[in-house]
Amino acid sequence: DIQMTQSPSSLSASVGDRVTITCRASQTITNYLNWYQQKPGNAPKLLIFAASILQGGVPSRFSGSGSGTDFTLTISSLRPEDFATYYCQQSYSPPYTFGQGTNLETK
Amino acid sequence: EVQVVESGGGLVKPGGSLRLSCAVSEFTFSTYTMNWVRQAPGKGLEWISSISGSSDYIDYADSVKGRFTIFRDNSKYSLYLQMNSLRVEDTAVYFCARCGGYLESDYWGRGTLVTVSS
Numbered sequence: 001d002i003q004m005t006q007s008p009s010s011l012s013a014s015v016g017d018r019v020t021i022t023c024r025a026s027q028t029i030t031n032y033l034n035w036y037q038q039k040p041g042n043a044p045k046l047l048i049f050a051a052s053i054l055q056g057g058v059p060s061r062f063s064g065s066g067s068g069t070d071f072t073l074t075i076s077s078l079r080p081e082d083f084a085t086y087y088c089q090q091s092y093s094p095p096y097t098f099g100q101g102t103n104l105e106t107k
Numbered sequence: 108e109v110q111v112v113e114s115g116g117g118l119v120k121p122g123g124s125l126r127l128s129c130a131v132s133e134f135t136f137s138t139y140t141m142n143w144v145r146q147a148p149g150k151g152l153e154w155i156s157s158i159s160g161s162s163d164y165i166d167y168a169d170s171v172k173g174r175f176t177i178f179r180d181n182s183k184y185s186l187y188l189q190m191n192s193l194r195v196e197d198t199a200v201y202f203c204a205r206c207g208g209y210l211e212s213d214y215w216g217r218g219t220l221v222t223v224s225s
Contacts, residue, residue: 049209074138096157
């Protein structure tokens, strides 16, 4: 199975900050990497798929990059509604494993 | 607008069974792979099963293989998860999600809570 490791597990930041979350796969997944945002009590929301393609309706302050085993999610300028938990997921090979999540909280 | 709605959750005793349903609308169901993903209380997301549009390809996480069965009825625009031999550790919110071209989960339901407890 492919293991997905996110870092950091938690992150404190302020509105306006630039934030980067990383995700590392235990083996190559080419660009089959997805990013989700989840707020308490809600279903996850797809932000980025294929490592760098922004899902429709997602603000352009979100961006993704990487290929192979190392990936990043960047929020260019944090807004209040961005404080949430973020998950990466590989969809290259089943089981389609998720990272453990990054809890982005306000400083 | 794409709609995904899960149902069928509830309280069940260890060793019991439950069938979850997922009703979808506003897209051509038979052409999409579908996922079940779960989330235990206070924990992260866990992918548990996928089924292709024609049911030709089915995969399971090791944690549920042999106990859970995913199936679909394209005529009814519905996805199902038959859960047998339930364990306390199966307690979670179960989400149904549509998959896109990279098997990303692009539309999710709100989830249904399954509680396994004596």
